[in-house]
Amino acid sequence: MISVQEAEAIIQAQVRDFGTEQLPFEKTLGRVLAEDLRTDRDLPPFNRVAMDGIAIRYEDFATGTRTFRIKGTQAAGDSPIEISSPDECVEIMTGAALPLSVDTVIRYEDLEMQDGQATVKVDALQQGQSIHTQGKDRKQGEVVATANQTVNVALVGMAAAVGATQLTVKKLPRTVVISTGDELVDVNQNPSPYQIRRSNSYMVKAALEKYGLQADLLHIADDQSQLKARLQDCLERYDVLILSGGISMGKFDYVPQVLEELAVEKLFHKVQQRPGKPFWFGVHAGGAVVFALPGNPVLPSCACIAILCPGCRLV
Numbered sequence: 001m002i003s004v005q006e007a008e009a010i011i012q013a014q015v016r017d018f019g020t021e022q023l024p025f026e027k028t029l030g031r032v033l034a035e036d037l038r039t040d041r042d043l044p045p046f047n048r049v050a051m052d053g054i055a056i057r058y059e060d061f062a063t064g065t066r067t068f069r070i071k072g073t074q075a076a077g078d079s080p081i082e083i084s085s086p087d088e089c090v091e092i093m094t095g096a097a098l099p100l101s102v103d104t105v106i107r108y109e110d111l112e113m114q115d116g117q118a119t120v121k122v123d124a125l126q127q128g129q130s131i132h133t134q135g136k137d138r139k140q141g142e143v144v145a146t147a148n149q150t151v152n153v154a155l156v157g158m159a160a161a162v163g164a165t166q167l168t169v170k171k172l173p174r175t176v177v178i179s180t181g182d183e184l185v186d187v188n189q190n191p192s193p194y195q196i197r198r199s200n201s202y203m204v205k206a207a208l209e210k211y212g213l214q215a216d217l218l219h220i221a222d223d224q225s226q227l228k229a230r231l232q233d234c235l236e237r238y239d240v241l242i243l244s245g246g247i248s249m250g251k252f253d254y255v256p257q258v259l260e261e262l263a264v265e266k267l268f269h270k271v272q273q274r275p276g277k278p279f280w281f282g283v284h285a286g287g288a289v290v291f292a293l294p295g296n297p298v299l300p301s302c303a304c305i306a307i308l309c310p311g312c313r314l315v
Contacts, residue, residue, distance in 0.1 A: 001270040001271065001272055001277075002268050002270070002271060002272065003271070003272050004271055004272060004273050006268075007268055007271045007279065007281070010267050010268055010281065011281060014267075014283060014289050016287075017170065018170065018171040018172065018173050018239055019170075019171045020034040020035075020168050020169065020170055020171060021168070021169060021171050022166045022167065022168050022169075023166065023167060023169055024165065024166060024167075025156060025159040025160065025164055025165055025166065025167045026156060026160075028151045028156065028159075028167045028169050029151055029152070029153065029156060030150060030151060030211075030212045031150070031151050031167075031169040031170065031172075031212060032148060032149070032150055032151070032169055032170040033145060033146075033147050033148065033149055033150075033151055033155070033167065033168070033169060033170075034147055034148075034168045034169050034170045035147050035167075035168040036143045036145065036146055036147050037143065037144050037145040037155070037158065037159060037162065037164055037167070038141055038142060038143055038144065038162070039138045039139070039140055039141060039142050039144055039162045040140065040162050040163045040164075041140050041162075042134050042135035042138070042139055042140050043135065043136075043137040043138040043144075043161070043162075044132055044133075044134060044135075044136070044137065045134065046097040046098070046134050047097065047098035047131055047132070047133055047134050048095060048096070048097065048098070048131070048132040048133075048134075049076075049092050049093065049094055049095065049096045049097075049098055049105055049130065049131065049132075050094060050105070050130045050131060050132045051094060051105055051107040051108075051130040052092075052093050052094050052107065052108055053091075053092065053105055053106045053107040053108045053109075053110070053111060053130070054068065054070070054089040054090060054091050054092060054105070054106050054111060054118045055089060055090045055092045055098060055099060055102040055104065055105050055106075056068055056083075056089045056102055056104055056106065057083070057086070057101065057102050057103060057104070058103050058104040058125065058127040058128070059086075060086040060087070061104070061120065061125055063086075065086060065087055066119055066120045067087070067117055067118070067119045067120075068087055068088060068089035068117065068118050068119075068120075069087055069088050069089070069116060069117055070088075070089055070090070070091050070113075070116050070117065070118055071083055071088045071089065071090055072090060072091070073090075073091040073092075073093075074090055074091070074092045074093065074096050074099070075093045075096060076093050076094065076095030076096045077095075077096070078096060078097075080096075080097050080098070080099035080100065081099055082099045082100065082101040083099070083101045083102060084101070089102070089118055090102060091118070092105065098131055103127060103128060103131075104125060104126075104127055104128060104129055104130075104131075105129060105130035105131055106118075106120060106122075106125065106129075106130075107130060110122045144158050144162060145158055145159075151167070151169065172212060172213055172214075173213070173238075173239035173240045174237065174238045174239045174240070175208060175213050175214075175215040175216070175238060175239065175240040175241075175242065176215060176216045176217070176218055176234055176237075176238045176240070176241055176242070177201045177204045177205050177208075177215045177216070177217055177218070177242045177244070178201075178217075178218045178219070178220060178230075178231075178234065178241060178242065178243045178244065179198050179200060179201045179217075179218075179219045179220075179243075179244045179245060179295075180219070180220050180221075180222065180227065180243060180244065180245040180246040180255065180295070181221075181222055181245045181246065181295055182221055182222045183195050183196060184196060184197070184198045184219065184245075185197055185198065186198060186219075187199075187202070198219065200244040200245070200293070200295065201217050201219070201244060202217075204242055204244065204293075205217060215242070216238075218230070218234070222246070222254070224254045224257075224258065227246075227254050227255070227258050228258045228261060228262065231258060231259070231262055232262055234288075235262060235264070235284050235286060235288050235290075236286065238288060239287070239288055239289070240288065240289055240290075240291070241288060241289070241290045241291070242290075242291045242292075242293065243255055243290070243291065243292040243293065244293050244294075244295050245293075245294065245295025246292075246295065255280070255292050256269065256280060256292070259280075259282060259290060259292070262284070263284060263285040263286075264282045264283065264284045264285075264288075264290050265282050265283050265284075265285075266280065266281075266282045267281050267282050267283060268280070268281050269281075275294070276293065276294060277294070278294045279291075279292070279293060279294070280292035280293075
């Protein structure tokens with residue numbers, strides 16, 4: 001029998017890569033990013049106005065001009081309006097692309113607007129003020145999110161900002177949760193006085209869904225030949241098998257023997273915890289990992305994925 005810490009270390013040593021896949025970026029929340037996310041252009045992609053107001057050429061203000069004729073109004077997304085004389089300005093909105101002929105933005109709060117003219121009410125300006133310059137956040141081709149991190153809502157937004165309609169993420173393992181035992185019936189059935197409903201499978205499946213894993217469910221009766229045939233099929237079709245029941249010392253606890261016959265190497269059997277002491281873990285020659293849990297319905301549902309569960313206490 002080994003400690004919980006030893007069991008955890010053995011399990012973690014079997015962590016592996018199941019490959020990658022591409023998904024629409026809006027469907028990757030909670031998945032693990034497999035490749036760095038890079039910008040497709042500078043961010044911001046142009047000199048972006050950061051305040052509502054007017055845009056002027058600073059040199060004109062520095063030489064004494066305080067009242068400017070408004071040549072036009074430019075909203076965010078509009079083509080730039082260029083000025084052509086020293087006393088002109090462009091009324092401009094936050095988010096707009098700064099015209100090449102101007103270099104300074106003055107906010108409305110520092111202006112008096114009347115009859116198509118804007119008069120500056122402050123004595124000092126800073127050249128280039130209220131402008132978010134092109135590429136200040138990131139240059140084209142720069143990494144905005146590194147691989148091997150979980151995709152969160154901010155990363156989904158960044159993917160949209162850089163036009164990454166598809167993200168490469170790590171594949172999730174094909175997983176099946178298998179219950180065993182003739183005493184078990186499905187949840188929609190009425191059990192006899194000597195039967196119980198299958199609950200472990202749904203507990204474990206729900207725990208896995210917290211990590212984005214969608215597991216299949218399977219039930220196998222206490223029949224050794226049937227158990228062997230169906231487990232053989234599962235070992236070929238799935239990356240992770242999680243069994244519940246049939247691993248203790250009872251006459252009908254066939255799971256350890258059948259797994260050995262199917263070339264699943266036992267890495268440990270029995271852990272110093274309760275509930276869940278008969279916990280079994282092994283690796284199939286074909287690569288699948290197998291967790292075999294006792295059938296006690298009070299077994300913590302997280303034991304299959306992280307045996308350091310607050311519901312377990314060392315003994």
